[in-house]
Amino acid sequence: MAEIELRGVSKRFPGITAVKRVDFTIHDGEFFILVGPSGCGKSTLLNMIVGLEDVSEGEIRVDGERVDDLDPKDRNMAMVFQSYAIYPHMTVRENMAFPLSLARMSKQEIERRVSQAAEILQLQEFLDRKPRALSGGQRQRVAMGRAIVREPNVFLLDEPLSNLDAKLRVQMRTEIARLQRQLGTTTVYVTHDQTEAMTLGDRIAVLRAGEMLQIGTPRELYERPGSLFVAGFIGSPAMNFLPARWSEERLELPIGSIALPEQLRARVADAEGPLIAGFRPDHLSVSSDGDSERLQFEVEADVVEWLGADLFVYFDVELEGFDNLALPEDLELEIGNRERQSLVARIDPAAGVQEGNRLKLYLAPDRVQVFEADSGANLLLDV
Amino acid sequence: MSRRTAAEHRLGWLLCAPAVIAMLLVTAWPMLYALWLSMFRYDLRFPAEREFIGFDNYLAVLGSEVWWQALSNTVFITVASVAVELVLGFVFALIMHHAIIGRRLVRTSLLVPYGIITVVAAMSWRFAFDPTTGFINALLGLEGAWLAERGSAFFVIIQTEVWKTTSFMALLLLAGLTLVPDDLLRAARVDGADAVQRFFRVTLPLMRSVIMVALLFRTLDAFRIFDTVFVQTRGSQNTESLSIVGYNALITRLNLGLGSAVSVLIFLCVLALAAIYIKGFGIDLSQRKEP
Amino acid sequence: MAVGDSRLERLFWGAGSALVVAYALIPVVWIVSLSLKRSADLGDNRFLPQVASLEHYAAVFDDPQFSAALWNSIGIAGISTFAAVVLGSFAAYAIVRLQFPGRRLILAAALSIAMFPPVSIIGPLFNMWRTLGLYDTWPGLIIPYMTFTLPLAIWTLSAFFREIPWDLDKAARVDGATPLQAFLRVIVPLAAPGVFTAAILVFMFAWNDFLFAISLTSTNDARTVPAAIAFFTGSSRFEQPTGSIAAASVVVTVPIIIVVLLFQRRIVAGLTSGAVKG
Ligand SMILES: Nc1ncnc2c1ncn2[C@@H]1O[C@H](COP(=O)(O)OP(=O)(O)O)[C@@H](O)[C@H]1O
Ligand SMILES: [Mg+2]
Numbered sequence: 001m002a003e004i005e006l007r008g009v010s011k012r013f014p015g016i017t018a019v020k021r022v023d024f025t026i027h028d029g030e031f032f033i034l035v036g037p038s039g040c041g042k043s044t045l046l047n048m049i050v051g052l053e054d055v056s057e058g059e060i061r062v063d064g065e066r067v068d069d070l071d072p073k074d075r076n077m078a079m080v081f082q083s084y085a086i087y088p089h090m091t092v093r094e095n096m097a098f099p100l101s102l103a104r105m106s107k108q109e110i111e112r113r114v115s116q117a118a119e120i121l122q123l124q125e126f127l128d129r130k131p132r133a134l135s136g137g138q139r140q141r142v143a144m145g146r147a148i149v150r151e152p153n154v155f156l157l158d159e160p161l162s163n164l165d166a167k168l169r170v171q172m173r174t175e176i177a178r179l180q181r182q183l184g185t186t187t188v189y190v191t192h193d194q195t196e197a198m199t200l201g202d203r204i205a206v207l208r209a210g211e212m213l214q215i216g217t218p219r220e221l222y223e224r225p226g227s228l229f230v231a232g233f234i235g236s237p238a239m240n241f242l243p244a245r246w247s248e249e250r251l252e253l254p255i256g257s258i259a260l261p262e263q264l265r266a267r268v269a270d271a272e273g274p275l276i277a278g279f280r281p282d283h284l285s286v287s288s289d290g291d292s293e294r295l296q297f298e299v300e301a302d303v304v305e306w307l308g309a310d311l312f313v314y315f316d317v318e319l320e321g322f323d324n325l326a327l328p329e330d331l332e333l334e335i336g337n338r339e340r341q342s343l344v345a346r347i348d349p350a351a352g353v354q355e356g357n358r359l360k361l362y363l364a365p366d367r368v369q370v371f372e373a374d375s376g377a378n379l380l381l382d383v
Numbered sequence: 384m385s386r387r388t389a390a391e392h393r394l395g396w397l398l399c400a401p402a403v404i405a406m407l408l409v410t411a412w413p414m415l416y417a418l419w420l421s422m423f424r425y426d427l428r429f430p431a432e433r434e435f436i437g438f439d440n441y442l443a444v445l446g447s448e449v450w451w452q453a454l455s456n457t458v459f460i461t462v463a464s465v466a467v468e469l470v471l472g473f474v475f476a477l478i479m480h481h482a483i484i485g486r487r488l489v490r491t492s493l494l495v496p497y498g499i500i501t502v503v504a505a506m507s508w509r510f511a512f513d514p515t516t517g518f519i520n521a522l523l524g525l526e527g528a529w530l531a532e533r534g535s536a537f538f539v540i541i542q543t544e545v546w547k548t549t550s551f552m553a554l555l556l557l558a559g560l561t562l563v564p565d566d567l568l569r570a571a572r573v574d575g576a577d578a579v580q581r582f583f584r585v586t587l588p589l590m591r592s593v594i595m596v597a598l599l600f601r602t603l604d605a606f607r608i609f610d611t612v613f614v615q616t617r618g619s620q621n622t623e624s625l626s627i628v629g630y631n632a633l634i635t636r637l638n639l640g641l642g643s644a645v646s647v648l649i650f651l652c653v654l655a656l657a658a659i660y661i662k663g664f665g666i667d668l669s670q671r672k673e674p
Numbered sequence: 675m676a677v678g679d680s681r682l683e684r685l686f687w688g689a690g691s692a693l694v695v696a697y698a699l700i701p702v703v704w705i706v707s708l709s710l711k712r713s714a715d716l717g718d719n720r721f722l723p724q725v726a727s728l729e730h731y732a733a734v735f736d737d738p739q740f741s742a743a744l745w746n747s748i749g750i751a752g753i754s755t756f757a758a759v760v761l762g763s764f765a766a767y768a769i770v771r772l773q774f775p776g777r778r779l780i781l782a783a784a785l786s787i788a789m790f791p792p793v794s795i796i797g798p799l800f801n802m803w804r805t806l807g808l809y810d811t812w813p814g815l816i817i818p819y820m821t822f823t824l825p826l827a828i829w830t831l832s833a834f835f836r837e838i839p840w841d842l843d844k845a846a847r848v849d850g851a852t853p854l855q856a857f858l859r860v861i862v863p864l865a866a867p868g869v870f871t872a873a874i875l876v877f878m879f880a881w882n883d884f885l886f887a888i889s890l891t892s893t894n895d896a897r898t899v900p901a902a903i904a905f906f907t908g909s910s911r912f913e914q915p916t917g918s919i920a921a922a923s924v925v926v927t928v929p930i931i932i933v934v935l936l937f938q939r940r941i942v943a944g945l946t947s948g949a950v951k952g
Contacts, residue, residue, distance in 0.1 A: 052844050054388075072847040085845035089863045098859075099849035146849065156848075388773070395774030402765040402824050403780060406787050409821035413798035420798065427801075475694050481687035489691045491938050492698040497945075498930040499702070500882045502900040503923040507701040510708055516916055518704070521719040546701065551945065558946035603789045610884040614904055626793040626885070633797035634889045646794040653791050 002062050002153040002186045003028045004049065009058035011044050011210075018044040020210040021058065026188060031180050033201035034190045035233075037330050041210040042190040046156050049188060050077050062153065073102075075154075078147035082159040084139045086131045086146075092118075093127040096145045103150070117145040120179070137168045144176070148183065155180070155187040161196065173199060194234050198222070206230050208330065222280075228376035231278050231369060232331040237312065240284075240343040241333075243322040244277035244370060251370065253277050254317050254341070255297040258365040260380075267379050274323045274373040281312070283367040284345035286359060294362040301357045302342070311349040313359070316340045326373055414650065417643040425640035440644035450645070452621065453628045454652075460537070460624065461605040464544040468601060469594075471545065472552030479553065480560045490557075493550035501547060505614035508543045533620045540622060543611050548604070552597055559593030560586065599660045603653060625649050702927065709920035716916050730921035740922055742894035743902035747926070750812050750898060751880035754819035758876045759869060761820070762827025769828070770835040771843075781832070784825035792822065796889040803890055810891045815898070818886050823876040830875060833947035834868025871944040874937055878930065899926045 004026040011019040018041040026032045034042045047053040049060060051072035060068040067075055078099070087095050093114055100110045118124045121141040131139055140160065147155055160176070161169045177200055180187050191197055197204050198218045205215045206229070214226040218234075225231035231239050242253050246268050250257040260268060268275070288294050299315040318340055319325070325341060327333055345361055353359055370379045421441070424434045444450050479489050496504065511517045512529040520526060529535040563586050571585045587594075609626035612618060618627045629649055633642030704721065709730050711723040718724070734740050765784075769777050799818065800809070808814035838861065846856035887901040903922050906915045934941065 047844075050848055052847065071852075072844075073850040073852060077848065079845065079848040081841050081845060083839060083841045085839065085841040087842055087845075087860055098846070102850040102855060146845075150849070391772050392774040395768040395772040396776070398764040398768035398772075399776075399780050402761040402828065403783065405761065405817075405821050406783060406824055409799075409818055410787050410790055410795060413795035413802065416798040416802070417794060420801070474690075478687055478690040478694055481683070482691040483684065483687075485688065485691040485695070487938075489694050490942065491935060492695040494934040494938055494941060495702055495931060496698055498878055498934045498941075499927055500884075500900050500923075500930070502884050502903055503705065503927055504701060506903065506919055506923055507705040507708075510916060510920070511701065511704055515717045516708070516719070518719055518721040522721075546697070550698065554942055555946055558942075600788075607791045607793065609793065610900075613884070613888075626791070629793040630796065630885070630889065634800065639797050639801060642797045646797055649791050650794040653789060653794075657786075657789050 003064075004154065004186065004188070005061040005064075006049075007059050007061070009045070009048060009060060010056050011041070011048060011053060012056040018210050019048070022207075022210075022212045024205060024212065024215055026186060029184045029186055031177070031187045031189065031200060031202045033197045033204040034188065034207060035194060035197040035204055036192065036207035037233075037332075038192050040207045042192070042207055043158055045207070046079075046158050046188060046190050049154075050079050050156050051075050076150070076152050077154040077156055078150050078152040079156040080143045080147050080158065080160045082162055084143040084160075084163075086139055086142050088131050091128050091130055092123060092134070092142050092145075095131070095142055096149050099146060099150045113149045113151075114145075117149045120148070121145050136164055137172065140164060140172060144179070148179070153186065155185050157187065157189045159190055159192065162191070162193070169196075176200065195236060198234065204234075206233060224378075224381055225369065226378055226381055228276060228278070228371040228373075228378070229328050229331060231371070231378070232327065232333055235280060237281050237344050237346070238331075238333055239278045239280050239369075241276055241278050241325060241327060242317065242341055242343070243319060243325050244275040245322070246271070246275065251275075251277065251368070253295075254319050254322055255363075256295045258295050258363075258368060260365070260370075264380055268370055271370075271372050271379055272374065274326075275379075276325065276327075276371045276373050278369045278371060279363060279367050281344045281346040284347065284361050284363055286347050286351045286353075286361065288362045291362075291364060294364050296360060296362055298358060298360050301353050301355055301359060304353055304355050306349060309349070311347050311351065311353065313345045313347060313353055314342060315345070316342050328376065414647075417646045417650075420639050421643035421647050423640045425638075425643075427637035427639060436640075440641050441648070443641060444644045444648060449623070449628060450648075453623045453625045456537075456622060457606060457608065457624045457626075460541055460544065460608055461602060463537075464541045464548070464605050465598065465601050467541070467545050468549045468552045469598065471549045472556050472597075475549060475553035476556035476560055479557050490554070493553055495550075496547050497550045497554075499547070501610040502614055504547045505543055505611040508539060508546070509615050512539050530616055531620065533622065536616050536620045536622050540608075540611055540615055543615070544605060544608065547611075548601060552601060555593060555597040556590070559590040562593070563589045595660070595664050599657070602660070603656060606653060606656060625652070702931075705920050705923050705927070709917065709924045711917065713917055730917035731925075734918050734921045734925065737918070739894055739897075739902060739906075740899075740918075743897050743899045744925070746812070746894075746896055747881060747898040747900075750815050750819065750896070751877050753812070754816045754823065754880045755873050755877045757816065757820045758823040758827045759831075759873045762824055762831050762872060762876075763865075763869060765824075765828050766831035766835050769832050771840065781828070784828045787822065788825040788829075790822075792818070792885050796885065799886075800889055808890075810893055810896050812896055814890050815883075815886055815896055818890070819880040819883060823879050826879065827872045827876055830872040830944050830947055831868055834871065834944075835865060837868075838864050867940065868944075871937070871940040874933060874941060875944050878933075881926075881930070 006022055006024055009019060009022045010017065022045065034045060036042055044053060048055050048068070051067070051070055055068045059066055062075070087098065090098065096114045096117055097110050100113060114127075115124070118127055121144055123138070123141055123145060126134060126138060131142065134142065143160070157176075161172050164172060173196060189200060201218055203215060203217055204221055206213045206221065208229055214221060214230050221230060221234045225234060232241070242255065244251055244253050249265065250259055251268065288296065299317070301313045301315055303314040305312040347353070351359070371377065372379060422435060422437055424432060424436050426432065475493065479486055482489055509530065511519050514520055514526065514528045527535065529539050567585055568581055571581045576584060607626055608624045609630065612622060612624050612627055616622045618631070625645075626649070629642060629645045632638050632645050636642075707722050708716070710726040710728070711718070712725060712727045712729065715724055765780065768774070769780060803809040803814045808817070842860050842864070843856050846860045847853070851859065882900065883898070884900040884904070887898045888904065891897045891901060899922070903919055906919050906922065
């Protein structure tokens with residue numbers, strides 16, 4: 001079992017700093033997720049943990065022992081690659097036995113562990129096949145099998161599901177979660193898919209351009225995002241954003257104005273530059289639920305998506321008189337232009353809304369997050 | 384630089400060193416030596432007369448009929464054979480691309496000319512065109528000795544070159560053809576392009592870089608032509624190529640001084656040709672090969 | 675496969691295929707046929723022999739000049755191939771796998787040597803080899819062959835090595851292998867086909883060379899088959915050597931044809947690997 005500690009870890013490649021002074025600790029037995037847009041340095045960070053890349057600066061400790069000068073073979077970590085990296089010239093059995101035979105394990109022990117892993121992953125009937133005769137999902141399981149046979153201290157998975165189709169991805173996701181719980185091995189899982197991050201992780205670290213933005217449980221990241229980027233990146237559909245301004249002790253939005261709790265007012269009033277307000281689609285509702293504090297506004301349903309248990313209503317809000325909304329480009333949220341901003345509400349399907357209908361929506365003021373547009377900082381978060 | 388980076392640089396150089404040293408010792412060094420020798424009067428049959436004469440050898444070569452004749456012969460053979468090879472190579476490539484049943488057979492057959500020794504190919508064609516042993520005159524109802532006349536000798540030489548090397552061209556072009564996505568051709572077809580338009584307006588532009596690389600290699604190769612001419616005419620009937628002139632001066636007449644001047648001039652010609660292709664047609668060979 | 679061929683078109687392409695096969699094979703059939711004709715029939719102007727006879731083969735194998743040349747060709751081409759592929763593999767591995775300044779330069783150097791006219795250096799080599807005692811010896815040919823095939827070896831091997839999923843190397847390291855173990859147990863088995871292909875192409879080059887062979891040798895000590903064929907005198911002075919030349923040609927062509935038949939896929943991949951990618 002293992003606790004992994006990163007202190008001030010940086011990685012510089014010629015012309016780019018891929019990871020910038022990152023600090024965090026992964027607890028023993030934890031399922032830890034590294035998430036962020038592609039190119040943000042997730043793989044690089046993972047490669048440094050496993051020893052495939054040198055650290056340029058800082059140190060990595062496992063259970064208090066420095067490992068950053070150790071060869072990968074001396075770190076007793078197992079890794080699953082995005083490409084699976086299954087040895088094409090070996091059968092499934094030989095693939096799984098490979099790390100064990102390198103560790104000079106006895107024949108019986110290898111046989112025992114391989115068949116045990118094969119059973120867990122339902123690979124028994126494929127043991128003597130070559131990888132090229134396997135489907136994508138089966139290859140993925142072989143890669144997992146090769147990792148678990150070693151009974152390593154740490155599992156590292158680099159986007160292990162991104163080459164699978166949507167249905168298989170969901171299935172393997174639950175399988176990985178179950179396996180990790182069963183084995184209790186410290187696991188670091190890299191993904192650019194926030195859904196995977198939210199569903200799998202005990203804790204999630206959000207990386208952006210080599211910098212660690214926030215670490216927390218899925219719930220913390222969802223409810224208390226520390227920055228505009230995290231707020232926009234976590235959650236699907238993404239958080240709704242509107243330009244906002246502080247005026248007459250109230251926060252004015254294109255859909256109306258709200259009061260803020262006493263202790264937060266000063267912070268918003270002192271903020272520099274334009275403000276951005278954000279609220280999640282599920283925090284909009286079609287009734288006030290008897291709460292008179294709620295902001296009430298009327299919209300026209302532009303597109304309606306009915307997904308059985310959920311109903312998504314897309315609508316536009318006029319931005320008249322407000323600044324342009326400048327969201328970070330790497331969020332890749334295309335939701336509006338100069339005049340209008342497109343928002344979405346997740347409401348009760350029983351409301352029976354149709355495209356073109358006008359409807360009243362309610363928003364609880366305490367659900368609104370306020371960000372400084374320039375720095376991206378969440379002003380309502382107690383620091 | 385970290386410890387591992389420095390070690391990686393060292394290992395990289397170490398692994399490349401033997402190959403690089405061998406290449407330098409056997410090409411760059413002799414080339415410089417040739418440059419040096421070309422400044423001397425130096426005939427191995429009269430070694431005592433060795434003497435530094437500056438650029439006189441070059442003046443002698445450039446002032447001689449033989450050099451200019453050989454240069455124009457070489458250019459003619461190169462242009463004619465490469466042009467024919469390109470067209471024929473395209474035809475062969477298209478045939479292989481379209482042939483469903485015989486594709487493998489065609490490809491295998493084409494590898495035979497590629498693999499066969501040039502001297503053997505030249506011999507086979509020489510015998511085939513020979514008036515006493517050959518079957519071609521009988522086939523065409525002709526009488527003449529092909530290799531005894533300049534024009535027909537060129538024909539035989541060029542046709543041998545074409546036979547030997549079209550397969551290389553065709554295989555490269557076929558590989559290029561398979562890079563053109565079928566969907567693109569379907570789209571062009573839907574857009575109303577007929578087969579000819581599809582070839583010239585979609586296929587050909589997409590294959591530009593493959594064609595240029597194939598042309599570059601084949602042109603430089605054809606320019607060095609030696610074996611075929613040596614076997615078929617030995618340069619008689621005024622069919623000498625540059626390589627034959629160089630060989631005769633250096634090895635037959637053992638005139639190292641004059642011969643080296645020829646060598647250097649041939650090298651400069653090849654350099655110029657390569658420069659024209661790489662600069663003029665914008666072939667970026669280093670780019671395409673980089674990982 | 676090409677888009678939407680009609681039946682007529684398919685017939686057209688089929689007929690084309692037949693013509694291509696005929697064009698490619700006629701000179702080969704012709705030289706075989708010539709080699710099988712009796713001496714008396716050599717001037718009959720027929721494409722096929724009236725009676726097949728092995729007399730020229732018997733003559734060729736009786737000729738010590740030819741046996742020596744065959745042995746020289748096999749030995750010299752074999753050793754050159756081995757040397758070029760070993761050195762080429764080192765360089766290609768470094769170029770593909772390691773970060774070090776000068777990689778591009780090495781590729782460019784290899785490329786310029788591929789375009790280098792051999793006739794430009796036969797004079798200096800001739801002179802140097804005589805001084806060094808390499809003239810008319812095996813090493814005298816092996817050295818230039820190895821050098822001139824190094825570019826081919828490096829380019830082909832780099833193209834093949836680039837195709838190897840190098841994640842596997844990392845995976846092996848994580849699985850507990852030392853760099854050497856990762857190389858021997860994972861990379862070598864995957865690289866072997868590429869190395870083999872490079873070896874075939876290099877061997878073909880060395881087997882084919884004529885200019886170095888006639889410039890740097892003078893006797894049976896190192897003269898290779900192409901040179902021997904060009905200077906054949908026949909079994910007796912008064913006989914036209916046509917039949918012997920044809921028989922000798924067939925003998926040296928057969929191994930090439932076998933290799934081509936067995937490994938055509940690899941050869942095509944090797945020939946096109948450098949030029950087509952990217
Ligand atoms: N070996 C390398 N050399 C140079 N730059 C690299 C190397 N590996 C990764 N990078 C760069 O580092 C950044 C982070 O890459 P990576 O960790 O692979 O991102 P992610 O896995 O998050 O998509 C990218 O900009 C990438 O181009
Ligand atoms: Mg990655």
